[in-house]
Amino acid sequence: MAAETALSRTPPAQAGEAGAGGRVRRTGPLTAYLFLLPYFVVFATFVLAPAVYGLWISLHDWDYLLPGKPFVGLDNYKALFDSNSAVYSFWWESLTATGIFTLFSVPLLLSIPLLLALLLNRSFKGRTFFRAVYFAPYVLGVAVIGVLWRFVLDPNLGVVNSVLGAIGLPGDTPWTTALPWAWVTLVGVTVWWTLGFNAVIYLAGLQDIPRELYEAARIDGGGKWAEFRHVTLPGLRPVLLFVTVNTVLVSANMFGQSYLITQGAPGTETRTAIMYIAQVGLSDYKMGSAAAMSYLLTACLLVISLIVFRLFKEKDS
């Protein structure tokens, strides 16, 4: 703490002079690194080393309990592109499932929470209550919401279909067992579950936009839309970048909802990439192949993230 205060209070040049003047130097060239070190150790142990080791695993036929871990070079990667291999169709089907889910959930998870945040940012009675209400589902674990919605949306016994049937709408929609309904369910449940998180981030961003800018906009005669377009959105840009990248990554890593609500059905069409990787690596013990898939998925996500960063940058210039 002492070092921190010294850092923030004294400009570096003065600190140097003070050091020369015989006082104990509070900051040295290593200070920043020393502060970063503890985190780096954890990061290196639990992220960096396993990641590099995973790359090594992906070049082998790897079962950690079998003695022969034959080196197979890029075979695990090649198999993912070879339509005759055992993994090919499962892998691309699961990656497609992840893609579909991401494509539909991300726009909704970007826009609905933003509208919600704009609403919750106005001052009205019970505002705190509503903020809590919209955030509440996010507190629940995936097991809870998964089982809950599986029963609520049961095609034959669920309350949703029975209510729909009672008010004269079709009461036999296969919410969890057929396409495209399973996707509607998975995206809908995920939006309901997680919109509170993005809304809170947006809300924080909105509160950081200086009031004066809105006043200036009003003085210049801008309407509500102009305010949103020229003050709110630019003011939210850093937040928007974070929310976009984070939502894409989180959606692309979807696992629990499919696992619990549809179990990958129909067939294996809603089985996501992470579900398939987990099965191949952790229950079939084909860790080399699973590692290769993880790296391919990582590469895809890296490219997408770069594109997003690029888009936001272009807007900047």
Place this chain on the structure above:
Amino acid sequence: MNMHFTRRGLMGLGVGAGGAVLLGACGDSGPNDKVTGGGQNAAPAATAYTGPNVALAFWNGFTGGDGPFMKKLVDQFNTEHPNIKVSMNTYQWADYYQKTPAAVATGNGPDVGIMHVDHVSTNAARGVILPLEDLAKALNFKAEDFSPPVWNAGVYNNTRYSIPLDVHPLGFFYNKAVMEKAGLDPEKPPTNNDEYQAALESMKAKGIQGDWVTPFEFTGSMQFQSLLWQFGGNLFDDQGTKALFAEQPGVQALTWMTDHVKNGYSPKNVAQDADLVALRNGKNAFNWNGIWTINTLKEDKNLQWGVAPLPQIGSQKAAWAGSHQFVQFKQKAKDDNKLAAGKVFINWISQHSIEWARGGQVPARAEIRNGADFKALPEQSAIGSQIDDLHFLPPKPGIADVMATVVTSINEAVLGRKEPAKALSDGAAKANQLLEQNAKKYGS
């Protein structure tokens, strides 16, 4: 937010990879006797243990209503054996099968455990569990003391790795009230296909969809397997090198199921567990379900239900069954006292498995199954009477992974995404690829 879970999912993978890092470090001392199991077990298998005090860790996946029954048995064992202290740990089965190999590899494995019969050969090949040949010999166990299919299912590469505790077959559950409503005799459940179809037809006439067909593994694929065997088919060849489930008997079996939907005996799009929930709610009459359902249905005080052996739809009797089997895990340093005490424990529980039957299982041991105590459990013994008609998977490492292709085929056909023959042949093609992969991996 899905971040919660996906984080965990990712961390799971991370832990897997991280675990592998740690394991790599002690690769040489890890279990690595490929395809010969985890090495030597203690030489003489004793029926009584007289050595110094030992503590045994006993792991299993009895998270349901069965857990307390096993706990009671363990407590009783501890009281009767002052020099052996068994402590029981319970995990979800899915976690259990990931945890035990990792624990064994790091030298922290339990001493004794339970495995489903279709996991035994995989774990034997991966060197997780030890041969139990000597225990079987010392106690003079023979196939007839259990039941040949369940006894033989614990043998991998001509070596025994597990001792059966129980079998848990599929049974035919029926809701008596619904049957009565359709004018059927609730004491006479159908026993063959003619009676079955007639019953479905009379229920349909009363507007009841009487036999919900579930497209999911529990218990749709178990029903399929039972029917497949009844029609004279098989999942795989005896060597476990080729998938046979897409042949004519398989198509017949699956078509029998999908015809239920086509003919209006079952609604479309039955979700996981909805078939059983509907039976409990009085919407569904028939359900092919596991013996574990007995305890679930007993919780419904007002439910009028019964259970019978599976009706014979095909040309012969057959039923799907699972089996819990005892195994001993490989340890970093061999401790003969613990191994001997573990065997005493396995034998003792096996002898007292009537208590276990009360938890909703069929004891594997014939003397207990044929005893008056078991006969006094009407539901269990009804399902238990199928003991000679049960089938198990060929003892091939990785065979449980291949079963996923069967599950997918059933799902696609029952949900109407594919015709039965097409769904099965697609699944079989995948299964053959996986069998080939496994043969290469486990070197058989």
